[in-house]
Amino acid sequence: xxxxxxxxxxxxxxxxxxxxxxxxLLYMGPDRxxxxxxxxxxxxxxxxxxxxxxxxxxxxxxxxxxTGEGGTLRFVSLSHSRNGFGDVLTLRQENGHIAxxxxxxxxxGIAAVGAYTAVENRSGAPLxxxxxxxxxxxxxxxxxxxxxxxxxxxxxxxxAWKGECIWKKYTPHALGLYKVESFSGKRITxxxxxxxxxxxxxxxGMAVKKGGGALLxxxxxxxxxxxxxxxxxxxxxxxxxxxxxxxxxxxxxLAAGERFESVRAALAFGENERECFFALTKYRRAxxxxxxxxxxxxxxxxxxxxxxxxxxxxxxxxxxxxxxxALGAEYYCIDCGWYGDGDWWTTVGEWKPAKSRFPxxxxxxxxxxxxxxxxxxxxxxxxxxxxxSPLAARLPDDWFFRRGGRRxxxxxxxxxxxxxxxxxxxxxxxxxxxxxxxxxxxxxxxYNIQCxxxxxxxxxxxxxxxxxxxxxxxxxxxxxxxxxxxxVIENCASGGLRMDGASLRLCSVQSVSDQTxxxxxxxxxxxxxxxxxxxxxxxxxxxxxxxxxxxxxxxxSTLLFRVQQxxxxxxLGEGRLRLIREGxxxxxxxxxxxxxxxxxxxxxxxxYDAPFCAYGLKCGKRLYAAVWNLAGKDPxxxxxxxxxxxxRVGYPADGKTQFSFAGNKLRFVPTxxxxxxxxxxxxxxxx
Numbered sequence: 001x002x003x004x005x006x007x008x009x010x011x012x013x014x015x016x017x018x019x020x021x022x023x024x025l026l027y028m029g030p031d032r033x034x035x036x037x038x039x040x041x042x043x044x045x046x047x048x049x050x051x052x053x054x055x056x057x058x059x060x061x062x063x064x065x066x067t068g069e070g071g072t073l074r075f076v077s078l079s080h081s082r083n084g085f086g087d088v089l090t091l092r093q094e095n096g097h098i099a100x101x102x103x104x105x106x107x108x109g110i111a112a113v114g115a116y117t118a119v120e121n122r123s124g125a126p127l128x129x130x131x132x133x134x135x136x137x138x139x140x141x142x143x144x145x146x147x148x149x150x151x152x153x154x155x156x157x158x159x160a161w162k163g164e165c166i167w168k169k170y171t172p173h174a175l176g177l178y179k180v181e182s183f184s185g186k187r188i189t190x191x192x193x194x195x196x197x198x199x200x201x202x203x204x205g206m207a208v209k210k211g212g213g214a215l216l217x218x219x220x221x222x223x224x225x226x227x228x229x230x231x232x233x234x235x236x237x238x239x240x241x242x243x244x245x246x247x248x249x250x251x252x253x254l255a256a257g258e259r260f261e262s263v264r265a266a267l268a269f270g271e272n273e274r275e276c277f278f279a280l281t282k283y284r285r286a287x288x289x290x291x292x293x294x295x296x297x298x299x300x301x302x303x304x305x306x307x308x309x310x311x312x313x314x315x316x317x318x319x320x321x322x323x324x325x326a327l328g329a330e331y332y333c334i335d336c337g338w339y340g341d342g343d344w345w346t347t348v349g350e351w352k353p354a355k356s357r358f359p360x361x362x363x364x365x366x367x368x369x370x371x372x373x374x375x376x377x378x379x380x381x382x383x384x385x386x387x388x389s390p391l392a393a394r395l396p397d398d399w400f401f402r403r404g405g406r407r408x409x410x411x412x413x414x415x416x417x418x419x420x421x422x423x424x425x426x427x428x429x430x431x432x433x434x435x436x437x438x439x440x441x442x443x444x445x446x447y448n449i450q451c452x453x454x455x456x457x458x459x460x461x462x463x464x465x466x467x468x469x470x471x472x473x474x475x476x477x478x479x480x481x482x483x484x485x486x487x488v489i490e491n492c493a494s495g496g497l498r499m500d501g502a503s504l505r506l507c508s509v510q511s512v513s514d515q516t517x518x519x520x521x522x523x524x525x526x527x528x529x530x531x532x533x534x535x536x537x538x539x540x541x542x543x544x545x546x547x548x549x550x551x552x553x554x555x556x557s558t559l560l561f562r563v564q565q566x567x568x569x570x571x572l573g574e575g576r577l578r579l580i581r582e583g584x585x586x587x588x589x590x591x592x593x594x595x596x597x598x599x600x601x602x603x604x605x606x607x608y609d610a611p612f613c614a615y616g617l618k619c620g621k622r623l624y625a626a627v628w629n630l631a632g633k634d635p636x637x638x639x640x641x642x643x644x645x646x647x648r649v650g651y652p653a654d655g656k657t658q659f660s661f662a663g664n665k666l667r668f669v670p671t672x673x674x675x676x677x678x679x680x681x682x683x684x685x686x687x
Contacts, residue, residue, distance in 0.1 A: 145234025250463025377442025
């Protein structure tokens, strides 16, 4: 047995190659000493690949695990190299049909790994792929069998419109996985089909072994994906994948010599959940497009949420612009509705301002925003075209998603296909005009339909049509940044329904929710850094009344992320405006810490029905903690992961808050439900 061991950044990776040239990924995880290669490792693999028309291993059930090609690949080479991120391991295997590369990218100083699989057709004739995994590890907590029923907890990251980032912890039994044989046909799985990559779940998951050891993962794709955990020979395996035939109608026909690369995935390792999220946050920052917005964190004002709600006019905007500038906003975004009269939902597509809304012209209003010292922005939903748009009637069908020869329609809109170069040229023209004619520097790029499995309009499978579009759309976003390096794009999909690593590599800002109830927004804010680095996470603040505690509660929700101010601030009294100004001024003092801060989920993960929730940001020895009392009537008592030397209320600085601290305990005494405070502490430990 040829065993090859590598250790990078505290992550040990062990491969073994047997006498029959079977290559096994025996272990990937924290370096805890020797990893033994047992005889009973025949199911250990590095990749799953299935070719249409070829046999599966028996009893694969609905699982992606156990593919035919995955079991017949044989070792060719294992190479080590370095690039600008760190070390790279590439395992090459082949059989009579294909050559496969499993690529593992390590990142200097970060306990995280990026992974993908590349497949090349070596058969000399076309073949069709049904499955290509992004990452596979059979012994996720080690090569040895263990009592996974009793010792493992699985976290599922539930996600929904207005209910984003709600993580729940389960035992395998609670999810229906039992030890019924040496393997089980049952699996624990989360998946997505369509253009909303986080429609029901974040493209993430986490497994924790009681007594030490945790693994956190994300699938970096803005379309269809799936992951599964199953059992084989006393072990748990993890398999991460983009689209596949069985899960999302994907198949890909490769010509002879053609190569296909799976979607990317990433894994973060640690002894516990906190270490994993620290590592994943560092990884996300390392791979993200470098831009000034994520370093400087300008304050955003958007006129939509609990404010104009898609009905902008010059008359309504002017007092909001004046008030936003006075409150300290640095971006001002005119949200949806600027391009249409009346009920505009099904007529979008030309993206020209409605003259009735702006009697002096949209440019005059944008110039007014800029004269107030703010960067002007506009809402755009460039991937769709309304069914009643005059432009849609003039365009050929191959601009749109189709199935069975007919355009796909959802919620009154057609889905444009960005793999068509003419669509890209159209989208370029829209953005070039908005920037060139109006001088905007910010785009809120929204997406409000579910396109389904994809499009067969190009003569491919529907899933492959969607994948081509997904990748072409992101390539288009990258091209915008190449032409306009200072442009800021906010990624939005009905709030947080497209929060994924592929989008976040590019877009500066991520809308985390469309939640309109500030009391529920707190739980989303407390959890959103699981999905998004805090400096990219746009969290709404929208006080609607002159209730002082409502204003404070809203501001606390956003101050450790990206301030996205809204609400009808033009109607608020001076006392409440003073609290907003104080919050914005405090944010501008602390925002330099946020781009390097590491997230702490101080109440495990938060829920709407909890008595309170809390979120922390560790910035060297400084620790910020946002604490929201929800419906609770008792004092809020937090156990912090670090001993505290000093503690003060950072916001609001009125001196009235009742609190105490000792060691690693913080006690906040609210005077009524739905009060929040932001605490600032000095700790004894850097990290």
